[in-house]
Amino acid sequence: MTRPALVAVDDLAKHFPLPRRGLGLRTAVRAVDGVSFAVAPGEVLGLVGESGSGKSTVGRLALRLIDPTRGRVRFEGHDITAERPRALRPLRRAMQMVFQDPYASLNPRRSVGEAIGEVLRLHRIGVRADRRERTGALLAKVGLAAADMTRMPREFSGGQRQRIAIARALAVEPRFLVADEPVSALDVSVQAGILALLRSLQEELHLAMLFISHDLSVVEVMADRVMVLYLGRVMEVGPTRTIFTAPRHPYTAGLLAAAPRLHGVRPAGVTLRDEIPSPANPPSGCVFRTRCPFAVPECATTIPAPRPLGPGHTMACLRDDLRF
Ligand SMILES: Nc1ncnc2c1ncn2[C@@H]1O[C@H](COP(=O)(O)OP(=O)(O)OP(=O)(O)O)[C@@H](O)[C@H]1O
Ligand code: SF4
């Protein structure tokens, strides 16, 4: 990548300790294990992988909503994994999150205006009268009416509530947004409208975004680049078009083969068999080997290092003879 990074993540790991069983060794769920990536200003990086692959944990680590077991996150050059809470405050404003469930992220007893006004007050943006005006303008920006300010969250549909959550996240003028499955809880009929809104706001505000979804058809329209995660490790990363039309990692090919509703040509013949193993006890060598149709004996003993394939395209597989 040629553009300087806004967010730079280096060898990030999060191991959740499991309760000790008897006298056995203490074990942990290795939710994220050695993930590195960068997001440029105004860039959308899509993060895909099956349920349990560690996507949400990466998102929470990137905003330091949780502390890493290992590794670093730099935001505009500041190491946010080392900053004290006080020093983090101005950075928190610049990094926001939109969650899957807008029902859970809005207080049912607060009007929409109060919910957005509270965020403005917390970050000391504007004076009282000014905040009202800002809130109205924000609601208009996400396709609602300024008059909706006085209404309660329960009066809105799921899609409208997600619009409110987006308005609240954008209220503090962030430069980096983590969107964790922002349309997965919504009817398919309203998903496209929310995605179009996110994409147009992202372009208008030159927002950098980590866009998390298990749905490849959603990532295909949203992301500039795509990162594929499996058992807490990056399998492949590359420009969206490359990942969708010429994937090089067997796991990427398997995900694409299983995905419905894609625009690009779908690689045939790679079937993801069995279930994802437990991240408490991941396979040795290549973590994907127990499900990989192309595994060779070396895959059990060697952890594949990321290999550059082309501009911005990297993958972690020992075999370089595979094409899909
Ligand atoms: N607080 C926690 N304590 C213990 N284990 C956790 C915790 N949070 C996540 N995990 C485990 O870490 C792994 C990765 O979880 P994560 O939620 O990041 O996956 P995901 O890719 O977001 O999945 P999904 O698509 O279902 O949202 C899972 O095995 C999960 O059970
Ligand atoms: S390293 Fe081996 S097991 Fe892993 S994806 Fe490549 S061929 Fe499959």
Ligand SMILES: [Mg+2]
């Ligand atoms: Mg998740």
